[in-house]
Amino acid sequence: MQFEQVSNLVSDVPFMAPENGRMIYDFIRNSGVKECLELGIGHGVGSCYMGAALQETGGHLTTVDRFSARDRKPNVEDLLKKTGLESVVSPKYVVNSYTWQLLELIEEHTEGGVCRPYLDFCFIDGAHLFEPDACAFFLADKLLKPGAWLLFDDMFWTLGSSEFCEEEWVKQLTPAERDSPHISKVFDCLVRQHPEYGDFRVVGQWAWARKRGGDASAAGVLDAIGVNESFKGYLKRYLRPWYRKAKRWAGRH
Numbered sequence: 544m545q546f547e548q549v550s551n552l553v554s555d556v557p558f559m560a561p562e563n564g565r566m567i568y569d570f571i572r573n574s575g576v577k578e579c580l581e582l583g584i585g586h587g588v589g590s591c592y593m594g595a596a597l598q599e600t601g602g603h604l605t606t607v608d609r610f611s612a613r614d615r616k617p618n619v620e621d622l623l624k625k626t627g628l629e630s631v632v633s634p635k636y637v638v639n640s641y642t643w644q645l646l647e648l649i650e651e652h653t654e655g656g657v658c659r660p661y662l663d664f665c666f667i668d669g670a671h672l673f674e675p676d677a678c679a680f681f682l683a684d685k686l687l688k689p690g691a692w693l694l695f696d697d698m699f700w701t702l703g704s705s706e707f708c709e710e711e712w713v714k715q716l717t718p719a720e721r722d723s724p725h726i727s728k729v730f731d732c733l734v735r736q737h738p739e740y741g742d743f744r745v746v747g748q749w750a751w752a753r754k755r756g757g758d759a760s761a762a763g764v765l766d767a768i769g770v771n772e773s774f775k776g777y778l779k780r781y782l783r784p785w786y787r788k789a790k791r792w793a794g795r796h
Contacts, residue, residue, distance in 0.1 A: 544595035544626065552626050553592075556617060558585045563749070564592035567666070567694075569768040571596035574761060576663035576692065577603070580648075582641045582679060583669025583696075584608035584634065587619025593666070594628035604632045607641040608669065640675050645682035652686065660688045668696035673725040680733055690757015693734070695750045699724045726750070746770055 546568045554561045571579070571593060579597065581590060581604060590606045597604055612618060613636065623629045637644050652659050665683045670676055676695075687693065702713050703721040713721060730750045734740055742753035742762050751765060 544598050544628070546592075546595065549591050549595040549626055549628075553588045553622055556586050556588050556622065559588040559592065563747075564588065566746075566749075566768070566770060568592050568596045570692075570764065570770070571602070571664070572599060573768050574664075574692065574764045575600070577601065578662050579604045579664040579666070580662055580683070580686070581606040581666045581668065582608075582645075582683075583667070584612045584619045585668070586615050586617060587622040587634075589666070589668065590619050590632050590634070591622050591626050591628060594623070594632040595626065598628060598631045602631075602663075605635060606632060607635045607637060607644045609640075610636045610638065612636065641669055642675055642678045642682060645679060645686070649682065649685050658685045660686050660691070662686045662691055663688060664692045664694070666694045666696070671697045671700050671726055672702075673728055676726060677729050677733055680729060684737075684739070684754070687754050688757065689754055690761055691754045693740070693752045693754070695726050695730055695734075696748055697724075698726050698730060698745060698748050698750045700726065700748065744770060 546565060549568075550561050550564060554564075567589065577597070577600065579593060579602060581593065584590060584606050585608075587606070590604060593604050606619065613620070617625075619632075619634050623632055623634075635644060649658050652661055662683070665687060667676055667679055667683070669679075680693075683693065701722055701724050702708060702716065707713050708721070730752075734750075734752050735743055739755050740752045741755055742751070742765070744751040744765055751770070753762060
């Protein structure tokens with residue numbers, strides 16, 4: 544399915560903007576990835592962009608979220624039906640966390656006491672909190688083949704600047720836990736420092752990494768599709784948290 548076709552059907556639904564949809568669509572079309580995993584569904588817009596590209600390349604996407612994701616309007620199943628991508632994308636639902644689904648996938652692909660990696664690409668866009676996503680990284684690593692790609696969303700998102708800031712559980716956190724971007728901590732302290740990862744790239748709120756090994760020519764795929772942060776993206780990345788805080792402050796006065 545061509546990008547323009549899927550974009551026309553889902554671009555008015557949150558949360559993935561068309562420019563990011565284009566980036567991930569082109570990445571899948573150009574990188575040759577086939578077996579993909581998405582952690583965090585939202586409404587399923589990203590699932591559709593990835594599914595459209597995988598329909599062209601003969602790949603498949605498994606996407607995981609809590610059962611509550613089904614309550615969204617529209618939900619991923621609605622969008623998959625609308626785009627005709629049901630055969631390419633398989634939603635899976637869990638009660639608490641996708642880390643348990645990752646555990647089950649590790650067990651499913653374990654032979655003789657060793658996990659046999661099978662994933663070409665994993666997109667982590669769910670909890671945005673240190674504990675579940677730090678765990679998700681190490682679990683996903685066991686499933687990622689040499690040369691596979693990893694992508695995190697919301698690198699600079701914080702609880703203190705989010706819609707959750709007034710919730711009691713957030714108020715009980717330390718200032719560092721509220722105001723630090725948890726995904727940046729995962730990426731900088733775990734992914735970047737892991738000896739098996741390289742080809743790091745931060746573009747807006749997205750952070751890319753590639754597991755070492757595999758086809759060496761694949762390392763240049765992000766340059767080939769123009770994955771470089773624009774000045775506009777730079778400003779958006781740094782100003783968005785301040786804009787959110789100012790908007791909430793204005794709403795109280």
